[in-house]
Amino acid sequence: MTSKELMSLSDMAHELGVAPEAVQRWHHFAPDSPERSTRPVSALKDVAAAMEVAVPKADAKEPRYPRDVFVAFCKAVGYMDEVGSLTAGFLDEAGSVVAQDGVEHKEVDRFVPVAPTIEPGPEQRFRYYVNHVSEFTGLPHSAVQRYARCERAALSFPAPDGLDEVGRPFWYLQTFSMSLSDMAQELGLPRQTVQKWHRAPAAGRARPTTPVSALKAVAEAMSMAVPEADAREPRYPRDVFVAFCKAVGYMDEGGNLVPELQERIQQKKRGRWRPVRPTIEPGPQERRRYYINHASEVTGLSEQSLRVWATPGVQASGTRSFPAPDGLDEMDRPYWFLETLQGYKTRRQRAERRLPAEPKGTDSADSDA
Known part of the structure; x- marks a missing residue:
């Protein structure tokens, strides 16, 4: 027939x-x-x-x-x-x-x-x-x-x-991959912002040795191939996009857009921002990243002190009493893991217990050390 x-x-x-x-x-x-x-x-x-x-x-x-x-x-x-x-x-x-x-x-x-x-x-x-x-x-x-x-x-x-x-x-298979415009539309951001995540970091930035872009770095941590990332119209698996958003704070652990950040985007606020809650590092371990605001809550130290200690110059000085950040995230912001912060807090508490009691009538000086 x-x-x-x-x-x-x-x-x-x-x-x-x-x-x-x-x-x-x-x-x-x-x-x-x-x-x-x-x-x-x-x-x-x-x-x-x-x-x-x-x-x-x-x-x-x-x-x-x-x-x-x-x-x-x-x-x-x-x-x-x-x-x-x-x-x-x-x-x-x-x-x-x-x-x-x-x-x-x-x-x-x-x-x-x-x-x-x-x-x-x-x-x-x-x-x-x-x-x-x-x-x-x-x-x-x-x-x-x-x-x-x-x-x-x-x-x-x-x-x-x-x-x-x-x-x-x-x-369709394409549904599980996203263009840069798709990402921007889902987050309510300009495409130029997402374009920065796709491009490799320029020399002279805080992390000049990073060999790949933020999105590719997330894909590598997930051991996931991104064959369309270098195409004329770049596309990434949706899983990579979601992992990136969880890593930097756009999404929570369930993959929901963070309301506080959505409100900030809708109000078109500019400038650097910090995640509302600890974020999730891409990869099999999915450890939580604690930023300056979270580290302040865990340790009781001021955010101002933590910002100073997180700067590269202070990190390299060797005079610090606070641990250097465990890393920089995909947007070059310093973070610590919880075990690092808790280790510092435990050492500090032990040191304070060994200090002699101050004479009565003497005002104690506030210190973040």
Whole structure:
């Protein structure tokens, strides 16, 4: 049979080895969920419309569709692979492969394609289902399923890009990568600000030896490849963007935008700022970073003293009584780990206990040392 020849519903069922009722369902409009209740046409007609192929025999007493439409439908929902060969089947909720003839037509939306499918139409983009998204994001299958039921982005996870012809949610791979403009829009910042995170630091800054940009440094800490970072239109995995935002204080540990910072952005306040709460260092350990304001709360020292001790000149002087910062973050701001601050606080308390009591009537001098 050539690609232009017409196929009856029985022909389709026979080729796939599925029950005739399954193909009948693809021909008749029968929404699988409330989200699809406004769809104007059937699944097979949907595919034909996306391909801009006429189906004059679709409403005949014995409906028939061009073979091209049938093949495109099968590629879209997982019955065929990208070259048009029948696939091994689908995955059930336990992740086991179920042969095509073992998939009950009334429950097909409970099964997902083994491999990404191909969207009908000129672009032929790949669709990624719950199992694929779980695999490349590292999230549990159950978590992605919960996100798939959301109509909009939840926390730092994007909502599905659509529902396929049998009502299953899917995402495009590009959804999980972000351009610099995407990042700026999500945070409400000018693109020039995000551009700084993409560019490698200039010589002469506080950290002149940093070999890569802030976003690339985060990707390296996560052991994540960024193949599109040097493209003409740079893109980074969404996971890298979220980790960067958690590292510098734009997002909290759950991936939510920090309200206090959002308010600052909306009011278009300028100048350097410090994270409201300790941030999360990118990488497997995900240690908390404590900035000057947090270090002041932990140690009881003034922020003014900490700002002095955090400057590179004082750090190198060797005369300090306070530990040097454990590092500079992706925006060149000094931070300490909690164990460093607690170690200093413990040493200071021990030293104070060893000091002789001052004579009565003598005023003690305030000191941050």
